[in-house]
Amino acid sequence: MTDDVLVVHGGTPLEGRIRVRGAKNLVSKAMVAALLGDSPSRLFDVPKIRDVEVVRGLLGLHGVKVTDGAEDGELVFDPANVESASTDQINVHAGSSRIPILFCGPLLHRLGHAFIPDLGGCHIGPRPIDFHLQALREFGATVDKRPEGLHLSAPNGLHGTKFALPYPSVGATEQVLLTAVMAEGVTELRNAAVEPEIIDLICILQKMGAIIKVHTDRVIEIQGVPKLHGYTHRPIPDRIEAASWAAAALATRGHVEVLGAQQADMMTFLNIFRSVGGEYEVTDARPPKLGDPGQEGGIRFWHPGGELNAVALETDVHPGFMTDWQQPLVVALTQARGLSIVHETVYEQRLGYTEALNSMGANIQVYRDCLGGTPCRFGRRNFKHSAVIAGPSKLHAADLVIPDLRAGFSHLIAALAAEGTSRVYGVDLINRGYEDFEAKLADLGAHAERP
Ligand SMILES: CC(=O)N[C@H]1[C@@H](OP(=O)(O)OP(=O)(O)OC[C@H]2O[C@@H](n3ccc(=O)[nH]c3=O)[C@H](O)[C@@H]2O)O[C@H](CO)[C@@H](O)[C@@H]1O
Ligand SMILES: C=C(OP(=O)(O)O)C(=O)O
The missing domain is CATH 3.65.10.10 (Enolpyruvate transferase domain)
Incomplete structure (x- = not known):
């Protein structure tokens, strides 16, 4: 100290x-979205901040090749070889950021299972993740809370669902988006958060091939698709x-x-x-x-x-x-x-x-x-x-x-x-x-x- x-x-x-440069609260999620593509993604204006390093590390552990692009602040993500990482490796990032919770949907789609370490982020309240876990269960995931972190699996795949958030949580809305885009069928999310960073994430997912409708009154409807490709994006x-x-x-x-x-x-x-x-x-x-x-x-x-x-x-x-x-x-x-x-x-x-x-x-x-x-x-x-x-x-x-x-x-x-x-x-x-x-x-x- x-x-x-x-x-x-x-x-x-x-x-x-x-x-x-790119918003901390969008860039880190855009990086997670790259896991969903079957071809490389390219993100510009990525700031050199700690949360970006944490997500880069986690993507690397899961087999996503992350390289610096030609432009200053450009990152390229190649998800061709997504693979499991050990809990010990992942736990190196325990307590460092809130973003790891958003790996659930993409990892369940890509690998059928996920391990999520303890989250970090600012100490400004209890910051529970009950909405996230409830939504994931609605999609068909099983969630096992163990002392070393969360183990998730989706033995029968992930399926679209109707879900209303008790409060328009930013993270839980992103959780639903990143999971619903490749879940089978339609998802309707009510009381969704509509922060500009969420709309920008929707733009990224749409570029990847997702079908997402943002209705009035905080309702978002997502039609699941079987596959997504990479994106090129300049963040807000x-x-x-x-x-x-x-x-x-x-x-x-x-x-x-x-x-x-x-x-x-x-x-x-x-x-x-x-x-x-x-x-x-x-x-x-x-x-x-x-x-x-x-x-x-x-x-x-x-x-x-x-x-x-x-x-x-x-x-x-x-x-x-x-x-x-x-x-x-x-x-x-x-x-x-x-x-x-x-x-x-x-x-x-x-x-x-x-x-x-x-x-x-x-x-x-x-x-x-x-x-x-x-x-x-x-x-x-x-x-x-x-x-x-x-x-x-x-x-x-x-x-x-x-x-x-x-x-x-x-x-x-x-x-x-x-x-x-x-x-x-x-x-x-x-x-x-x-x-x-x-x-x-x-x-x-x-x-x-x-x-
Ligand atoms: C990385 C990132 O993008 N962080 C932002 C994100 O945090 P984050 O996504 O964590 O914030 P949320 O919008 O989820 O949290 C809002 C409120 O909902 C509660 N809640 C949330 C989830 C849940 O499962 N259960 C629950 O009770 C929280 O405790 C809090 O009281 O949005 C916040 C609100 O704009 C911002 O301050 C953070 O900078
Ligand atoms: C609360 C914040 O961030 P995080 O959710 O990453 O803790 C913030 O950026 O002010």
Whole structure:
């Protein structure tokens, strides 16, 4: 831990331009989808982040040859020789990411059995996988929970089913998609999640030969097909990373252009950003033509000077305000005049990081009640899932330990916004979802160094 520390000299506005590549929450699933094809797949703009390395390792163990393509960030997956891996080999990746659970359907289709290690991911609530396992059983899989992990098999193959999710879970929706595309017959999924990353996964599966209809009211219908081929795909950019840098610009009174950021996927964030008092400008991409080098699209975010405004917001499933945007934005809200309210309705325990902000001078109280307009699943269950942020607060430097990915980025922003020198421990965790964040900090003029 002692060498996993960043020394941050705060108080300098972030100024400059950075680029985001493929979304962490899509790229890793696109990689799993490559297992379903009977020919190679090609994925562009793959960021160098930890979750990609984990999935690459797991694919390799299952016989998928993963090679770097000609373009920077291009990966090629050859699934010609899919094979079983030993539980010991697979367990090397235990506890490192949530993506292994999505190997169930593709491995059952390709091998008739699957072994899934303990999952990792951010510690922001209990994060059960009951919807996943219930759905897999409905498809005809048997699930055996053992101390070393989950063993699954499908002795009679997988068959389409009618299934309603108790909550529009992103992962469980992806589980159903990755399983249904090659299950025999039709699957109807109700109360599905419809995040942009899910729609992009559907686009990939459709490119592979799948038949998927997205109806209104969160209903997705999948007609199983006997075989799929490889895909070529450029993924949607990372809207969480883009919003994180936007929040950093606001909290440090800076000006950051995020190349690659896409307005359509960030509308809800942009509305809140503007309500808080931040300014932004969207630049549309223009392809190069003779005599015109063209232009890369993106969004410029900045603090216009003066005071920020307090806001009330609730995190929610798409098209609501994303839970993963919450932690970085709260740092900016500590600088807004008045009382801001944040009601976290997606995860039970995603406000623990506010203690660290309070240790830096913020004034944030957390409550068990639903302080937003709508009562949520956590209201009567004793989880501190609403926050009241009183501002503006002068942040001062502190020694911080990063608890999870987005909280980690929020600690980093707080250290950059604070007066003085902070030591941020456990920063390697940020590499799980933010490509080259230290180089990007340097490009934005941040004063941060490894001791
Ligand atoms: C790798 C990835 O894409 N991670 C994202 C994904 O996580 P992930 O797919 O894990 O999140 P889910 O949408 O599944 O979780 C939402 C809620 O459903 C609950 N639930 C989920 C599954 C289940 O079987 N049982 C159950 O109760 C969870 O505990 C949580 O309270 O979507 C989240 C919500 O946008 C994001 O914050 C994560 O960044
Ligand atoms: C919660 C997150 O990720 P994961 O599901 O991978 O833990 C996140 O990206 O903020």
